[in-house]
Amino acid sequence: MNIILLGPPGAGKGTQARRLVEERDMVQLSTGDMLRAARKSGTEMGNKVAAIMDAGALVTDEIVIGLIEEQLTNTRTTGGFIFDGFPRTLAQADALGDLLAQVGQRLDVVIEMAVDDDALVQRISGRFTCGDCGEVYHDDTKPLKSPDVCDKCGASNFVRRADDNEELLRVRLLEYYKKTSPLIGYYYAKGLLRTIDGLGSMDGVAGAIREVLASTDGAGSIAS
Numbered sequence: 026m027n028i029i030l031l032g033p034p035g036a037g038k039g040t041q042a043r044r045l046v047e048e049r050d051m052v053q054l055s056t057g058d059m060l061r062a063a064r065k066s067g068t069e070m071g072n073k074v075a076a077i078m079d080a081g082a083l084v085t086d087e088i089v090i091g092l093i094e095e096q097l098t099n100t101r102t103t104g105g106f107i108f109d110g111f112p113r114t115l116a117q118a119d120a121l122g123d124l125l126a127q128v129g130q131r132l133d134v135v136i137e138m139a140v141d142d143d144a145l146v147q148r149i150s151g152r153f154t155c156g157d158c159g160e161v162y163h164d165d166t167k168p169l170k171s172p173d174v175c176d177k178c179g180a181s182n183f184v185r186r187a188d189d190n191e192e193l194l195r196v197r198l199l200e201y202y203k204k205t206s207p208l209i210g211y212y213y214a215k216g217l218l219r220t221i222d223g224l225g226s227m228d229g230v231a232g233a234i235r236e237v238l239a240s241t242d243g244a245g246s247i248a249s
């Protein structure tokens with residue numbers, strides 16, 4: 026099953042994608058993670074996108090579509106793909122439909138995670154991540170079980186993203202409302218959209234996603 030997790034910054038897309046990877050043997054394709062890896066490794070593309078990401082703006086369609094194309098062509102999965110943070114523009118959405126068709130696949134469902142803006146500020150300002158395994162934490166809602174030790178891999182290397190502050194979140198939110206939220210109507214018109222309440226607990230949101238996937242499993246794939 027191939028799915029998109031759609032929602033504003035901090036909606037919980039990455040958190041839920043990681044659960045689905047464990048539960049359903051799916052592959053998470055996060056363009057944000059790919060871009061952060063590129064800038065860390067200092068590639069030409071990484072250097073090019075660094076300033077854009079630091080400003081909270083969207084990287085060009087050409088770059089992110091290229092990243093997704095590479096992954097779709099070279100990755101094998103039995104559980105399907107979770108698109109996390111992609112697509113973010115109508116051009117990216119069109120490209121995704123074409124790329125999936127090229128590899129003989131299609132999109133099954135788009136899950137919109139609805140969260141109000143005040144909650145996003147709280148979520149983003151408390152987020153930190155394990156620099157070794159990528160597990161995502163929150164100061165209040167998902168603290169470490171033991172101080173300075175990742176629950177998942179035992180590392181003590183934690184990072185806070187440079188764009189995780191209230192000022193940049195507002196810029197990222199504006200980008201979301203201007204360029205990404207039109208995808209809600211786009212996928213609704215294609216009969217692929219399901220909206221869940223992203224404000225519940227992490228377990229509650231995971232349950233809502235599970236229900237959507239169960240009903241989609243039953244219904245079979247819908248053409249993209």
Ligand code: AP5
Pocket residue numbers: 032033034035036037038039040041056057058060077078079081082083084085086089109110111112113117148149151152153161162163164166167197223224225226227228230
């Ligand atoms: P990206 O990395 O994709 O960031 P984002 O979309 O802004 O989303 P986030 O990763 O910030 O949030 P999330 O929804 O994954 O939330 P999370 O699960 O971590 O993009 C970064 C930048 O890269 C962009 O600004 C852009 O420049 C560029 N970019 C990326 N993709 C692009 C594209 N396709 N096109 C162009 N440019 C692109 O959760 C947040 C926090 O809340 C965590 O601390 C978590 O523990 C906590 N939390 C999660 N769920 C809950 C819950 N239910 N209750 C309480 N707390 C919760």
